[in-house]
Amino acid sequence: MRAAWYDRKGRAREVLEVGDLPDPEPGPGEVRIRTSASGINPGDVGKRWGLPGAPMPFPRVIPHSDGSGVIDAVGSGVDGQRVGQNVWCYGAQSYRPFGTAAEYCVVPDALAVRLPDDADTILLDQAACLGIAGITGYRALFADGPLDGLTALIYGAAGGVGSIATQMAVRDGARVIGVVRTPAQQDFVRGLGAHEVFLTSDPHLLADVRKAAPDGVNRIAEVDFAGHIEFNSKIVAVGATISSYYSSDARPHIPYWPLGFADTNLRLLGSDDFAPAVKAHAAAELTAALLDGGLRISISERLPLDRIATAHEHIERGGGGRVLLGL
Numbered sequence: 001m002r003a004a005w006y007d008r009k010g011r012a013r014e015v016l017e018v019g020d021l022p023d024p025e026p027g028p029g030e031v032r033i034r035t036s037a038s039g040i041n042p043g044d045v046g047k048r049w050g051l052p053g054a055p056m057p058f059p060r061v062i063p064h065s066d067g068s069g070v071i072d073a074v075g076s077g078v079d080g081q082r083v084g085q086n087v088w089c090y091g092a093q094s095y096r097p098f099g100t101a102a103e104y105c106v107v108p109d110a111l112a113v114r115l116p117d118d119a120d121t122i123l124l125d126q127a128a129c130l131g132i133a134g135i136t137g138y139r140a141l142f143a144d145g146p147l148d149g150l151t152a153l154i155y156g157a158a159g160g161v162g163s164i165a166t167q168m169a170v171r172d173g174a175r176v177i178g179v180v181r182t183p184a185q186q187d188f189v190r191g192l193g194a195h196e197v198f199l200t201s202d203p204h205l206l207a208d209v210r211k212a213a214p215d216g217v218n219r220i221a222e223v224d225f226a227g228h229i230e231f232n233s234k235i236v237a238v239g240a241t242i243s244s245y246y247s248s249d250a251r252p253h254i255p256y257w258p259l260g261f262a263d264t265n266l267r268l269l270g271s272d273d274f275a276p277a278v279k280a281h282a283a284a285e286l287t288a289a290l291l292d293g294g295l296r297i298s299i300s301e302r303l304p305l306d307r308i309a310t311a312h313e314h315i316e317r318g319g320g321g322r323v324l325l326g327l
Helices: 042-049 121-127 131-142 160-171 183-191 205-212 225-232 256-261 276-292 305-317
Strands: 002-005 017-020 030-039 066-074 086-089 104-108 112-114 151-155 175-180 196-199 217-222 236-244 265-268 299-304 322-326
Touching (some): 017 305, 030 121, 042 305, 066 104, 086 121, 112 276, 121 276, 131 160, 131 217, 151 160, 160 276, 225 236, 305 322
Parallel strands (some): 151 175, 151 217, 175 196, 217 236, 236 265
Antiparallel strands (some): 002 017, 030 066, 030 104, 066 086, 086 112
């Protein structure tokens, strides 16, 4: 099979290789997917870059955890009727060496989520972007129950996680406030259904949020825990949840009493380590939203496998929209 891989960590053009590798075979409880699209996330780029001097987790890594395609073989213990099903998958390279940047990938049966038999390339591409960003965004807002009638604030609402979280919150009946960096992102997030969208640079941001949510914000999806915790302590409703999937400071200072008096819940998220049932529930909800039109992914580039280094560089630059590889 054609595949992309790296045998050492480093810059994309220095370590990523594309060539031929043996076709993988599914083991017990696994399925093999003939890959249609391989979704790329910042976490995939981070794994490839790594910390200076950090060891490789495996001698060789085929990157990317998310993807889509058609099941063409199954291992023992898996229903043979799965062969021929359109699916999207997540966790392909989560604590495993070989991900979706290849013509074939193998994942545990439970991580291959069925799509309609008539799924076209557009749907398969969209589904290939659901895994890391979608499950993280869903968990950030829904871990404490439905959002109908609540107010949700989503930082980085134009990004991969934030744009999915925004749409899922709107779909569930929340009043959604987005916070973004640029006016163009404001327009994009309004198009996703957000009720209010503010700029991070707005000197009146606190007053604007308080006006938009006079009773406080119930759920916050946070892209920088340390950077915003002081601000968030001033806008939370009683019983609010702040869920964060990144922090610019690994040991942030927390304004304890404002958060304590508001009975605030703090959730710190690491998507690779969510419980299997949590991931499965989120995957089912994301699939339902994709199929009913409540969720759409903005894909900026679809590149061939041999341009994987270009795709990784796009992620590193922070370019808008999702990038995937078509296989």
